[in-house]
Amino acid sequence: xxxxxxxxxxxxxxxxxxxxxxxxxxxxxxxxxxxxxxxxxxxxxxxxxxxxxxxxxxxxxxxxxxxxxxxxxxxxxxxxxxxxxxxxxxxxxxxxxxxxxxxxxxxxxxxxxxxxxxxxxxxxxxxxxxxxxxxxxxxxxxxxxxxxxxxxxxxxxxxxxxxxxxxxxxxxxxxxxxxxxxxxxxxxxxxxxxxxxxxxxxxxxxxxxxxxxxxxxxxxxxxxxxxxxxxxxxxxxxxxxxxxxxxxxxxxxxxxxxxxxxxxxxxxxxxxxxxxxxxxxxxxxxxxxxxxxxxxxxxxxxxxxxxxxxxxxxxxxxxxxxxxxxxxxxxxxxxxxxxxxxxxxxxxxxxxxxxxxxxxxxxxxxxxxxxxxxxxxxxxxxxxxxxxxxx
Ligand code: ATP
Ligand code: MG
Numbered sequence: 001x002x003x004x005x006x007x008x009x010x011x012x013x014x015x016x017x018x019x020x021x022x023x024x025x026x027x028x029x030x031x032x033x034x035x036x037x038x039x040x041x042x043x044x045x046x047x048x049x050x051x052x053x054x055x056x057x058x059x060x061x062x063x064x065x066x067x068x069x070x071x072x073x074x075x076x077x078x079x080x081x082x083x084x085x086x087x088x089x090x091x092x093x094x095x096x097x098x099x100x101x102x103x104x105x106x107x108x109x110x111x112x113x114x115x116x117x118x119x120x121x122x123x124x125x126x127x128x129x130x131x132x133x134x135x136x137x138x139x140x141x142x143x144x145x146x147x148x149x150x151x152x153x154x155x156x157x158x159x160x161x162x163x164x165x166x167x168x169x170x171x172x173x174x175x176x177x178x179x180x181x182x183x184x185x186x187x188x189x190x191x192x193x194x195x196x197x198x199x200x201x202x203x204x205x206x207x208x209x210x211x212x213x214x215x216x217x218x219x220x221x222x223x224x225x226x227x228x229x230x231x232x233x234x235x236x237x238x239x240x241x242x243x244x245x246x247x248x249x250x251x252x253x254x255x256x257x258x259x260x261x262x263x264x265x266x267x268x269x270x271x272x273x274x275x276x277x278x279x280x281x282x283x284x285x286x287x288x289x290x291x292x293x294x295x296x297x298x299x300x301x302x303x304x305x306x307x308x309x310x311x312x313x314x315x316x317x318x319x320x321x322x323x324x325x326x327x328x329x330x331x332x333x334x335x336x337x338x339x340x341x342x343x344x345x346x347x348x349x350x351x352x353x354x355x356x357x358x359x360x361x362x363x364x365x366x367x368x369x370x371x372x373x374x375x376x377x378x379x380x381x382x383x384x385x386x387x388x389x390x391x
Pocket of ligand 2: 187188189
């Protein structure tokens with residue numbers, strides 16, 4: 001079946017009252033960005049519905065794969081369009097549609113007609129029974145079930161007639177760009193890309209920051225983070241990735257602070273720098289992939305110590321999830337295979353054998369004081385040499 005058009009269903013943005021118009025507009029913009037490059041398309045809005053119409057040839061798989069990445073869409077219905085708003089035309093189009101999709105199968109169906117075009121003389125109920133009758137006649141394997149049909153044949157009579165029965169599940173959430181912007185601390189691991197995906201799904205635009213430690217971490221480790229950012233950007237749209245050279249700060253911490261506290265102190269400086277970059281780039285919050293108890297630096301005590309340097313809200317959508325639950329999402333969104341590539345991360349190199357699991361803030365602050373004479377200059381240098389990659 002060759003589909004010329006798609007009905008795009010959205011749920012949550014429909015509940016936004018007066019803002020609904022803005023949400024719809026942003027969603028249309030996101031859709032057009034996602035489908036750009038896949039063919040010529042036009043997008044029409046009509047009474048709370050969005051129609052995507054193909055103006056040129058396109059690949060069905062590519063298009064639906066892309067539409068499934070647009071936050072704000074709950075369902076994608078491939079539709080056939082009948083231009084003649086007239087019973088005979090509707091009937092033959094509906095019957096041939098059913099034949100092509102379900103011919104030869106033993107299935108139950110129900111016709112669900114909707115008439116918004118009041119110039120069309122038949123009522124919805126009449127259409128239901130008339131079309132149902134002709135489908136039964138033309139497809140001997142089919143029978144009617146009005147309660148739990150296998151196939152719901154939708155017929156919408158507007159200024160044209162739309163016929164569809166299939167709904168491809170969309171990503172859900174809200175369109176990116178309807179809820180501000182946040183800075184994602186993106187490492188090469190499994191959790192942070194998932195965290196970015198989850199917050200972006202709520203309509204939040206993303207920027208990202210990666211702390212690099214050359215030559216202790218390789219060019220390949222950095223490329224892996226760029227690759228992950230690209231996959232997340234497939235959903236979230238354009239991401240500016242800030243790459244911070246963190247080596248000197250890490251070496252100073254390693255040299256001057258107790259090794260058991262390395263990770264906590266390092267994490268505090270990461271948050272400080274991330275927050276600075278967030279402020280400079282109009283972000284309202286930070287995002288991390290932290291999850292309670294996953295590692296020593298993510299116990300409640302550790303998280304509290306890390307969080308203490310933040311004045312901005314920090315969103316940690318993986319916080320209550322088990323590792324397997326995070327892995328499941330990363331597989332579903334396509335980041336898992338890249339995340340498990342074995343390239344070292346700055347946290348894995350400068351790691352203590354026995355990290356504190358119950359750090360005490362005052363003790364950590366006293367250890368940090370040992371960096372007093374160098375840290376300002378090192379922070380300035382790190383911030384001054386940020387490399388920005390547009391993803
Ligand atoms: P992840 O999959 O996010 O790497 P992880 O279990 O390895 O998870 P940690 O290394 O403890 O977690 O880091 C916790 C969080 O801190 C990460 O989820 C990420 O948001 C941030 N983070 C850690 N290392 C870096 C880094 N090198 N650059 C940017 N952010 C980082
Ligand atoms: Mg990590």
